[in-house]
Amino acid sequence: MSENFERALPRAEEIDTEALLAGIIRWVEMETPSDRPDLIDLLLDHVEQSFSGLPVEIRRIPSRDGCGGQLVIEYAPEGCEGQPALMMGHVDTVWDAGTLAERPVKREGDRLHGPGIFDMKAGSYLATETLRRIVEKGLVPPRPIRVYLNGDEEIGSPNSRETIEKLAAGAAFVLVPEPAFEAPGTVITARKGWARFSLIAHGVSSHAGGNRTDGRSAIHEIARHIMEIEAMNETEEKATFNVGTVMGGTRANVVPDLARIEVDIRAEDMATAERLVARMLARRPIGEDVRLEVEGGMNRPPFMRSAEVVRLYEATRALAEHLGLPMNETSRGGVSDGNFAAAIGRPVLDGLGCNGAGAHAVHEHILLSTVAPRAALMHAMLMSRHFQDLAIG
Ligand SMILES: [Zn+2]
CATH class of the missing domain: 3.40.630.10 (Zn peptidases)
Structure with missing residues (x-):
């Protein structure tokens, strides 16, 4: 040749x-x-x-x-x-x-x-x-x-x-x-293909000492999502997950009403990428009386x-x-x-x-x-x- x-x-x-x-x-x-x-x-x-x-x-x-x-x-x-x-x-x-x-x-x-x-x-x-x-x-x-x-x-x-x-x-x-x-x-x-998401949890703020139970912690909510998303590294063979940023709260004595994470997902093939994008967009609040906003999607296909x-x-x-x-x-x-x-x-x-x-x-x-x-x-x-x-x- x-x-x-x-x-x-x-x-x-x-x-x-x-x-x-x-x-x-x-x-x-x-x-x-x-x-x-x-x-x-x-x-x-x-x-x-x-x-x-x-x-x-x-x-x-x-x-x-x-x-x-x-x-x-x-x-x-x-x-x-x-x-x-x-x-x-x-x-x-x-x-x-x-x-x-x-x-x-x-x-x-x-x-x-x-x-x-x-x-x-x-x-x-x-x-x-x-x-x-x-x-x-x-x-x-x-x-x-x-x-x-x-x-x-x-x-x-x-x-x-x-x-x-x-x-x-x-x-x-x-x-x-x-x-x-x-x-x-x-x-x-x-x-790999690349998808990015931001998750924003909206809770209810209250005094951490006086009336903590009136509040709904956005940080607690977002923490549960972090654990679930990171755990997917163990179960998804053709993809990786990284919670790359976390923000939230104002002061130690305030039940936080806002928390936000950014998530980076890499997937080897299109079917995996599409399935995971749908799964992320379908995320719902885990706790009660909190609201969750999910934004994002695939930036670059595999x-x-x-x-x-x-x-x-x-x-x-x-x-x-x-x-x-x-x-x-x-x-x-x-x-x-x-x-x-x-x-x-x-x-x-x-x-x-x-x-x-x-x-x-x-x-x-x-x-x-x-x-x-x-x-x-x-x-x-x-x-x-x-x-x-x-x-x-
Ligand atoms: Zn380059």
């Missing part, structure tokens, strides 16, 4: 890592917290400028409702045909503006540290830059290439979801350069390891072997926008970003040695007709 791959595909050793690192650092040094659409716009401006004068079509979807903007870059030169290959990543991060002053980009051996570098500026940059280099060289890919960047992934992609689903539905396959966690070469072929996903993965493994790169797959509990694309039945491969560690954590970093291999792999996936034939059939 290997000999059918195009000979002209560049090897990782031929890729100039230092130039890519400079580009990654430039992106990291433009801070882009999800709640600062103005800063996200500056990064998207920078991306647009990097394509100026090149034969691509760029569409900007402006920021809205406090969510960062989106950018679609399409390259469809004469000679390519069919549904486009889609690469999509986010440019927003969980780090507030000013984080960089406390924790500047730092290079240490094989590690490059920086806020948002691993999740997922390195990956989104590599996807964008891989396309830019293909365009600059005037290469003609077998199919059109689309790169899509959004700025609201870390807050659940409320604005971009519609665009993601539309772009994914029209794509031959979808590549997501979110961070890759384990050994170099790892990609992600399944992710990304299942479908036959289409396996086919794309197998093709990628063959391609990686041809390029002399390691390749293996894993599944994750964390979600990405790949969940949306996979849930509508498209072949999706996720985790194509750089290896490293520390997503949403202060030790966040990428491994320098994985930059060129990932760039080589992305280039080959976009340029190899043989790969695309294997991947899609």
Whole structure:
């Protein structure tokens, strides 16, 4: 099989890592917290400028409702045909503006540290830059290439979801350069679905000493729900439950009339997810004379390891072997926008970003040695007709 791959595909050793690192650092040094659409716009401006004068079509979807903007870059030169290959990543991060002053980009051996570098500026940059280099060289890919960047992934992609689903539905396959966690070469072929709920208990307040029995404790009520929900970790095989926040009460001597929890649920498949969502929404007060409000639902559907996903993965493994790169797959509990694309039945491969560690954590970093291999792999996936034939059939 290997000999059918195009000979002209560049090897990782031929890729100039230092130039890519400079580009990654430039992106990291433009801070882009999800709640600062103005800063996200500056990064998207920078991306647009990097394509100026090149034969691509760029569409900007402006920021809205406090969510960062989106950018679609399409390259469809004469000679390519069919549904486009889609690469999509986010440019927003969980780090507030000013984080960089406390924790500047730092290079240490094989590690490059920086806020948002691993999740997922390195990956989104590599996807964008891989396309830019293909365009600059005037290469003609077998199919059109689309790169899509959004700025609201870390807050659940409320604005971009519609665009993601539309772009994914029209794509031959979808590549997501979110961070890759384990050994170099790892990609992600399944992710759990994610649901979030808030439960608010309304009780009746009273004096804790004088007339305690007139009161109805909202904290007592919510505590019983906490115990029940956490206990589901023991009984549900294909899902996990976490009560992540708890709030309530005012003073020690007051029977509390208000308490609230937030619950995070991860489910492996759609049937489980739907059943658990229904079960959460059907929760009723446990005690007497209390009221319970339940709000929430599924944010991202499960990304299942479908036959289409396996086919794309197998093709990628063959391609990686041809390029002399390691390749293996894993599944994750964390979600990405790949969940949306996979849930509508498209072949999706996720985790194509750089290896490293520390997503949403202060030790966040990428491994320098994985930059060129990932760039080589992305280039080959976009340029190899043989790969695309294997991947899609
Ligand atoms: Zn991410």
